[in-house]
Amino acid sequence: MSLFGKRRNVLPGFGLSLGFTLAYLGLIVLIPLSAAFIKASGLSAADFWAAVTSPRVVASYKLSFGVSLLAALVNAVFGGILAWVLVRYTFPGRRMVDALVDLPFALPTAVAGIALATIYAAPTAVAPGGWVGSWLNPIWVDGITQLAELVPWIDWQGWLGGKLAFDRPGVFLALTFVGLPFVVRTLQPVLQELEPELEEAAATLGANRWQTMTRVIFPELLPALITGFALAFARALGEYGSVVFIAGNMPMHSEITPLLIITKLEQYDYRGATAIAVVMLVASFVLLLLINLLQKWSRRYYRV
Amino acid sequence: MSVQVHHIRKTFGQYTALADVSLSVKSGQLTALLGPSGSGKTTLLRIIAGLEYADEGSGRIQFHGEDVTDVEAGQRKVGFVFQHYALFRHMTVFENIAFGLKVRRKNRPPQAEIADRVHKLLKLVQLDNLADRFPHQLSGGQRQRIALARALAVEPKVLLLDEPFGALDAKVRKELRRWLRKFHEEIHLTTLFVTHDQEEALEIADEVVIMNQAKIEQVGTPQEVYDRPATPFVYQFLGNVNVLKAAALAAGTAPPFPTGGLQSNGHIYVRPHDIEVVPHETGAPGIPAVLRYIHAAGPAARLTLEQVESRETVEAEISRVELERLGLKLNNLVLLRLRQSRSFAEDYAI
Numbered sequence: 001m002s003l004f005g006k007r008r009n010v011l012p013g014f015g016l017s018l019g020f021t022l023a024y025l026g027l028i029v030l031i032p033l034s035a036a037f038i039k040a041s042g043l044s045a046a047d048f049w050a051a052v053t054s055p056r057v058v059a060s061y062k063l064s065f066g067v068s069l070l071a072a073l074v075n076a077v078f079g080g081i082l083a084w085v086l087v088r089y090t091f092p093g094r095r096m097v098d099a100l101v102d103l104p105f106a107l108p109t110a111v112a113g114i115a116l117a118t119i120y121a122a123p124t125a126v127a128p129g130g131w132v133g134s135w136l137n138p139i140w141v142d143g144i145t146q147l148a149e150l151v152p153w154i155d156w157q158g159w160l161g162g163k164l165a166f167d168r169p170g171v172f173l174a175l176t177f178v179g180l181p182f183v184v185r186t187l188q189p190v191l192q193e194l195e196p197e198l199e200e201a202a203a204t205l206g207a208n209r210w211q212t213m214t215r216v217i218f219p220e221l222l223p224a225l226i227t228g229f230a231l232a233f234a235r236a237l238g239e240y241g242s243v244v245f246i247a248g249n250m251p252m253h254s255e256i257t258p259l260l261i262i263t264k265l266e267q268y269d270y271r272g273a274t275a276i277a278v279v280m281l282v283a284s285f286v287l288l289l290l291i292n293l294l295q296k297w298s299r300r301y302y303r304v
Numbered sequence: 305m306s307v308q309v310h311h312i313r314k315t316f317g318q319y320t321a322l323a324d325v326s327l328s329v330k331s332g333q334l335t336a337l338l339g340p341s342g343s344g345k346t347t348l349l350r351i352i353a354g355l356e357y358a359d360e361g362s363g364r365i366q367f368h369g370e371d372v373t374d375v376e377a378g379q380r381k382v383g384f385v386f387q388h389y390a391l392f393r394h395m396t397v398f399e400n401i402a403f404g405l406k407v408r409r410k411n412r413p414p415q416a417e418i419a420d421r422v423h424k425l426l427k428l429v430q431l432d433n434l435a436d437r438f439p440h441q442l443s444g445g446q447r448q449r450i451a452l453a454r455a456l457a458v459e460p461k462v463l464l465l466d467e468p469f470g471a472l473d474a475k476v477r478k479e480l481r482r483w484l485r486k487f488h489e490e491i492h493l494t495t496l497f498v499t500h501d502q503e504e505a506l507e508i509a510d511e512v513v514i515m516n517q518a519k520i521e522q523v524g525t526p527q528e529v530y531d532r533p534a535t536p537f538v539y540q541f542l543g544n545v546n547v548l549k550a551a552a553l554a555a556g557t558a559p560p561f562p563t564g565g566l567q568s569n570g571h572i573y574v575r576p577h578d579i580e581v582v583p584h585e586t587g588a589p590g591i592p593a594v595l596r597y598i599h600a601a602g603p604a605a606r607l608t609l610e611q612v613e614s615r616e617t618v619e620a621e622i623s624r625v626e627l628e629r630l631g632l633k634l635n636n637l638v639l640l641r642l643r644q645s646r647s648f649a650e651d652y653a654i
Contacts, residue, residue, distance in 0.1 A: 197390035200355050203377045204384040205404035219394040301394045301438045
């Protein structure tokens with residue numbers, strides 16, 4: 001079918017709604033984004049390359065992409081469990097828990113960052129530490145040291161001996177917090193729609209619960225899980241407000257890329273800032289595209 | 305393998321799905337559980353499968369004398385086929401059928417043997433060219449046959465089908481139920497299927513179990529339950545029936561009744577084709593009635609008659625030849641004789 005071909009359709013207004021869609025997307029998304037490209041194009045190729053590959057910037061990429069990925073993965077696992085519990089079981093306070101899931105959507109991220117930083121703060125010589133940090137921080141330091149000994153082939157530098165808040169783990173905490181609702185909310189409707197007959201069929205065929213879970217239920221949930229993961233990941237990449245309060249923001253160590261962009265802006269280095277933004281944009285776009293392809297693959301059996 | 309159900313009770317909160325139900329299913333037979341929706345037939349099937357458990361302390365389920373009441377579904381060696389197929393849509397047809405064999409922990413057959421058995425089953429259900437398709441690429445009838453093959457892969461001792469043709473359109477349904485009957489004759493596996501379609505049950509089952517309101521009303525061969533319904537419900541559920549007030553009949557005439565036990569406050573149940581229509585003759589036995597309508601499109605003629613005494617309407621079915629021989633016209637006075645009927649004392653309504 002040609003895009004603008006004359007076809008009679010019961011749904012009127014295709015031309016109008018498509019035009020509106022394109023105009024809207026242009027105004028809200030494409031024009032602002034292309035402005036970043038235009039501004040960055042003011043740099044010479046060499047200057048652009050220098051701006052986006054300076055060691056401090058590269059360190060921030062690693063942190064931003066690495067921790068966002070990790071946070072999205074953790075959310076996929078625990079958000080999945082949360083969604084499962086909310087859909088499959090009834091217990092007193094279920095609606096309360098269900099409502100709580102949305103809070104990270106609504107809460108100003110700065111509030112989340114400050115709250116997390118306060119609660120997870122480690123005890124120091126002058127302060128007793130936060131509610132959680134005062135007991136969890138020593139456990140964390142111990143645990144990560146032992147883990148580093150157990151798994152020596154991973155470079156643990158940068159995570160060892162540190163603190164939860166005002167350090168790299170804080171970035172992870174904040175990004176997990178903001179990403180959680182995405183996984184839960186994308187999985188919930190799919191779980192609700194899941195036919196109980198599938199599990200019953202597996203049971204009568206002799207599958208145990210673990211086999212039913214991994215071979216029947218999980219593949220059914222995978223497409224939604226990947227969508228939730230992608231959303232949480234994208235959200236984490238762009239997150240700024242909560243992270244800056246809890247990360248400690250040490251250059252080369254716990255500085256996220258969005259913060260570097262702000263730093264450049266504050267130094268009136270607009271071109272440098274947009275250059276980094278362009279790299280973030282392109283990288284995010286490529287990653288999300290890959291995730292979409294993965295998602296398409298995971299639902300290959302729906303339609304051919 | 306035979307199936308025995310002893311005094312099973314099942315309640316969902318206030319609602320009673322099964323009230324003290326006992327049933328014995330003979331080995332190697334095709335048995336239909338027939339009843340209107342909400343009669344408890346699916347619940348009974350699910351309890352036999354182990355997908356549902358009867359109320360604590362109610363009764364026992366036995367397979368060939370062996371108690372399986374507390375055995376989990378996966379260990380009961382039953383094959384279960386669902387109304388909406390419940391195929392695993394992320395698996396190919398082959399993987400679906402192989403599933404029950406692949407999940408075995410103990411004595412899992414080697415790959416080659418699994419493949420061999422799957423292909424044999426695919427041949428058995430006449431779909432051996434579809435092994436690599438995904439369920440959504442198949443028609444409803446094909447999906448249900450795959451679901452059947454999947455259930456048979458684990459070599460069940462009992463096959464349970466829950467409204468197996470319920471989601472299919474009328475034509476496919478008819479084809480597939482005949483196919484199931486033929487299939488049953490080949491494999492002779494004890495099979496129980498749930499249906500609300502009396503035609504389906506009467507056509508293919510060896511034995512029909514008719515259920516209503518959490519109870520079993522009657523068990524028997526299709527002919528038995530159709531010809532000798534045990535309760536007013538069965539009479540009304542299986543085919544058309546006239547319900548005549550006994551009192552009205554007894555008043556004026558002396559109609560012949562093959563079955564006795566008529567009480568003055570009772571009702572007489574008679575099927576339209578068991579009513580004989582004869583020309584009116586004063587003093588002759590029969591119920592006087594006036595012909596009100598003739599519906600003659602179809603193999604038999606359906607007559608609507610009004611009884612002279614009680615003004616009640618009666619439906620009679622006679623052959624077209626018979627209709628012509630009688631030369632009946634509208635508003636003619638005739639006599640009705642009941643070839644076969646049964647009376648029940650209590651007032652009964654569906």
